Amino acid sequence: MPTIFKKLVFILTIAIGALYISLPQSFTLFGKTFRRYDLGFSIGNFQVARKFDLKLGLDLAGGSHLVFDADVSKLSDDKKSSALMGVRDVIEKRVNLFGVSEPSVQTANFDGKNRIIVELPGIKDTKEAINLIGKTAQLTFYEETMLPAKEKDATPSTTLTPTDLTGADLQNAQVVFDSNNGKPSISLTFTKEGGNKFAKITERNIGKPLPIILDNTIISSPVVQETITGGSAQITGSFTIDEAKKTVIQLNAGALPVPITLVEERTVGATLGGESIQKSITAGTVGILMVSLFMFLSYGSLGLVADIGLIIFGLITLALYKLIPVTLTLPGIAGFMLSVGMAVDSNILIFERFKEEKAKRNITDALEVSFGRAWDSIRDANVATLVTAFILANPLDWSFLHTSGPVRGFAITLALGIAISLFTGLFVSRNLLRLFIRERKKI
């Protein structure tokens, strides 16, 4: 079998593989419904499982992008990074307990500012989520101590002093309903050490109030009746059930090591996302049809070969989005569209060259020469574009460049588009053209 056919088989295999992965999970064709199966098998202990679903960004699927500023100004330099990691972990726990699927929590640093970027897909009540994430949730038990009276006749005053019992001594918190009045309350279970502390505190405060303070607010101030040694306590404040639930999540996830404030919020409703997808598909289809038609009108049958290359380009791109996976955002789609326009550029370069070379030599040689000559400019030009895409995508997470957001999504799809277009523009079209010319010469 001549090598050209081997190459064509290779191209065909890739195209069919890409087509399969690109298909939606189930689709209807000629009145029949087909299902695309995901990859899932195991060889011995080695398991392979891959879902071929497109990952959509928040602007398409709907959700919230939140950026918090962490205030580490009061910490010494060596403690800053561990505090930030702590903040990230606590937020992650809180978000998971809140029940958001596939959240993402990242830290970013720019110009001495420490940021926590939280992405919550498909969330409905952002305000509640922000309250949940943003609270420091520092729980402390206080006790009353007498101040020595300054003058003889003055009534003795008391002051609140924090005990060593804090949220860190908790093993678990949960919402319970008070057996007396049915009100939602929070039941606390201490660690062993915490239980001992609690026992000592209650012992020395019998008959006195024991204020429980969460983030500078007294949430309850029960009067101690007797020494509690069981290692558990119950806070019966005036909570609504939602408040109780939120507080429990915060207590279980732990307190934030440093306070954080919200500096950016971008919430996109699912309706807008759905609309954007629909519009992008329409725009993409129309655009690709126009490009294909233009190529055919300008270059005739050569243009058709380029169009086949373009279809394969589209399939491979979509398949790679699913395989890598690339989180597709609206600017990402724009990046893809732009790369379609650029993908045919290598074809145009070669075809224009081909027109010139055809006059000088026979058609087979002209084809090979055109590819060879055009390669230099295709390489140099695409490297320049890849450099920019690299800076925009910032894969090494350099903090002086954009580390997240729409710019990145755009750059990744643009870079991927360029890489794939080199493959389809050079390898695929070249071999298709070789075949095409061979067949034409036979006739």
Added chain:
Amino acid sequence: MINWMKYRWLYLLISGTVLIAGIFSMVKWGFKFGIDFTGGIVAEYKIKSGETKIFRYSPAESSEAEKTRSQFRSQGAIEIRFENVGPSIGPELIKKTVIALTVSASLILLWVAYQFKSIKFGISATLATLHDSLVLLGMFSLFGHFFGAEVDFLFVTAMLTILSFSVHDTIVVYDRIRESQKKFSGNIYELANKALSETMVRSLNNSFTIMFMLIALILMGGETVKWFSVALLVGTISGTYSSPFVAVPILVTWDEIQKKFKKN
């Protein structure tokens, strides 16, 4: 063969007119910055009757925005989007953009200078991309004044992309000059004319395909990416124009001046 270089005064006139109009607008009207730069809140709701309502707030009015938000929510309105950008984000964005622009422009300059073994090529190509960035900025100042186009995060992305597209195009022309240099020993004036004639159709055709995609996006892609696509379109047109009519003329003129000095 067309003597492209003979009409250098015309290209200067065209570029000059567009640039001066843009700079005039930038000085007089400035830009219409979006909340990405200024900070603030944009909220959009779809109320039950199907009508959509857009609200804009300054950063100081965030409690007011939250109040409206809860109000709409309790009335069963759908929240289409809610964007709240703190005032500290804008300066950071500008800083990062300037860094990104500088880094990519320098890398491209080095790459071109290295590939074509001449700093002249590198600098002319970079000047052409600078021309395109200025055209885009000027145009958006005008669009902002007349049609309310906002300069935002996506505009920044468009500007950086155009940087690479512009160079992409310039390199293709340069490549032809380089190739002819090896074969013929004509002066750069003739080589440039030859290269422009050879690449003109390709440049136009390539821009057409990109423009088709962008026009489809502008007309059908929805409000979110509309101005972003317009920015890319302006950049594509300017980038296509600047390769033969800015980068190459600068290169040729530079070469001529250099030769004159050498003679003296």
